[in-house]
Amino acid sequence: MRLASCVLxxxxxxxxxxxxxxxxxxxxxxxxxxxxxxxxxxxxARPVAVTDGAQPDASTDLPIAKSEPRERVExxxxxxRSPILDGAPRATRLPPGTYGCxxxxxxxxxxxxxxxxxxxxxxxxxxxxxxxxxxxxxxxGPALVIDGTNGxxxxxxxxxxxxxxxxxPGSCYCTExxxxxxxxxxxxxxxxxxxxxxxxxxxxxxxxxxxxxxxxTGADRRPKGWDKERQSFVVEIAPESLIPxx
Numbered sequence: 379m380r381l382a383s384c385v386l387x388x389x390x391x392x393x394x395x396x397x398x399x400x401x402x403x404x405x406x407x408x409x410x411x412x413x414x415x416x417x418x419x420x421x422x423a424r425p426v427a428v429t430d431g432a433q434p435d436a437s438t439d440l441p442i443a444k445s446e447p448r449e450r451v452e453x454x455x456x457x458x459r460s461p462i463l464d465g466a467p468r469a470t471r472l473p474p475g476t477y478g479c480x481x482x483x484x485x486x487x488x489x490x491x492x493x494x495x496x497x498x499x500x501x502x503x504x505x506x507x508x509x510x511x512x513x514x515x516x517x518x519g520p521a522l523v524i525d526g527t528n529g530x531x532x533x534x535x536x537x538x539x540x541x542x543x544x545x546x547p548g549s550c551y552c553t554e555x556x557x558x559x560x561x562x563x564x565x566x567x568x569x570x571x572x573x574x575x576x577x578x579x580x581x582x583x584x585x586x587x588x589x590x591x592x593x594x595t596g597a598d599r600r601p602k603g604w605d606k607e608r609q610s611f612v613v614e615i616a617p618e619s620l621i622p623x624x
Contacts, residue, residue, distance in 0.1 A: 452560070455565060460526060470492075472500075477492060481612070482507075482508045489506060500515045505529065509585070522579055523572070528568060533563075535588060535609075536564050536588060538589060539553070555589065581613050582612060582613070584610050587608075589607070
């Protein structure tokens with residue numbers, strides 16, 4: 379008797395949801411696997427924080443998951459291209475050759491190169507300077523103008539971590555800034571107007587540096603956007619003789 383009751387109970391349970399007495403589970407597709415919806419994280423819609431009063435596009439800066447492949451924004455970001463290159467070549471007082479350059483008064487002069495391309499435009503590169511200015515060089519009245527970009531792949535101010543830390547988020551005690559901040563930083567024009575002081579051409583470069591904006595305290599402290607800070611650097615082009623001898 380007990381055995382018959384158990385068999386009857388098991389049969390009744392196996393029939394639950396399969397006949398007219400019940401429906402299929404809500405997350406079950408007919409003939410398919412069980413679908414469990416993933417939790418959706420709340421979106422922090424607050425604007426990024428800036429220190430220079432500018433208002434960038436609204437964005438959320440959520441930490442990049444360790445398993446998420448990093449976007450190599452340093453290779454894909456659009457860099458500034460001078461509109462001067464779309465017109466006729468402009469003359470410059472400085473002939474092609476090697477000069478001594480620096481992009482901060484606290485640094486020594488390093489070799490830099492001025493060269494003319496086949497189209498007649500004059501270009502300057504400062505690979506050994508704090509800021510590797512790469513751009514077109516031309517006269518503007520009594521002054522010289524450099525209009526270009528940063529020639530470094532990962533310039534400081536656009537990235538804050540070593541490349542290996544960026545490639546493997548969570549592997550270092552460093553949190554890279556959001557890719558959108560790096561992209562915006564890499565796209566800014568680097569333009570400086572230089573005037574002659576003795577034998578040296580000197581001007582001031584203004585550019586924006588980017589860093590994480592943190593909120594919270596202790597274990598809850600997280601980057602929630604990015605800050606901008608405008609900084610100025612003295613740029614100089616000097617005769618090659620002023621480069622320190624090794």
